[in-house]
Amino acid sequence: MTSFNLRQTKLAPGDEHREALEVDLPPFEFGGQRYIPVPEQVSAELVVTRALTGTLFTLSLTARLHGPCHRCLGDAVLEIPIRSREYQAALPDDEELRTPYLEGDELNVSDWARDAVALALPDKILCTPDCAGLCQVCGENLNEHPHVHEATSADPRWAALEALRDEL
Numbered sequence: 001m002t003s004f005n006l007r008q009t010k011l012a013p014g015d016e017h018r019e020a021l022e023v024d025l026p027p028f029e030f031g032g033q034r035y036i037p038v039p040e041q042v043s044a045e046l047v048v049t050r051a052l053t054g055t056l057f058t059l060s061l062t063a064r065l066h067g068p069c070h071r072c073l074g075d076a077v078l079e080i081p082i083r084s085r086e087y088q089a090a091l092p093d094d095e096e097l098r099t100p101y102l103e104g105d106e107l108n109v110s111d112w113a114r115d116a117v118a119l120a121l122p123d124k125i126l127c128t129p130d131c132a133g134l135c136q137v138c139g140e141n142l143n144e145h146p147h148v149h150e151a152t153s154a155d156p157r158w159a160a161l162e163a164l165r166d167e168l
């Protein structure tokens with residue numbers, strides 16, 4: 001787990017601290033499929049800014065996920081740039097003014113990064129934005145073998161129907 005201890009900064013109001021971190025990302029489950037971060041460890045930048053009323057945290061990183069395309073099940077690679085902010089009030093009397101990732105002086109950067117990536121996932125993960133998907137009739141990959149089926153003759157079931165109709 002990657003974390004950051006605030007005590008190492010000793011920031012006065014108005015001060016800013018920048019820290020380069022390596023963050024481990026877990027595999028993500030999405031739409032019943034599994035997406036693996038490659039590499040598992042990404043470089044992130046954490047900026048801690050002290051204000052009079054509290055502390056602002058900004059985390060920036062780019063996650064790269066590998067997994068199946070939603071349409072054709074081919075390999076999809078997804079780049080997800082993250083820039084996430086959290087705030088901790090100096091005197092938080094309100095849940096809204098408190099980041100869930102801070103425990104005492106310890107900021108849990110791993111959990112924060114995981115949640116930020118999960119939130120940034122698109123509705124559908126595709127190999128290319130215009131992926132043609134799989135053929136509804138024969139299941140072939142339409143990106144590799146673009147084709148259309150003639151509504152009648154190509155499918156043997158249709159041929160059988162035609163034959164039946166001829167007999168009637």
Ligand SMILES: [Zn+2]
Pocket residue numbers: 069070071072073074126127128131132133
């Ligand atoms: Zn695809």
Ligand SMILES: [Zn+2]
Pocket residue numbers: 135136137138139140147149
């Ligand atoms: Zn087909």
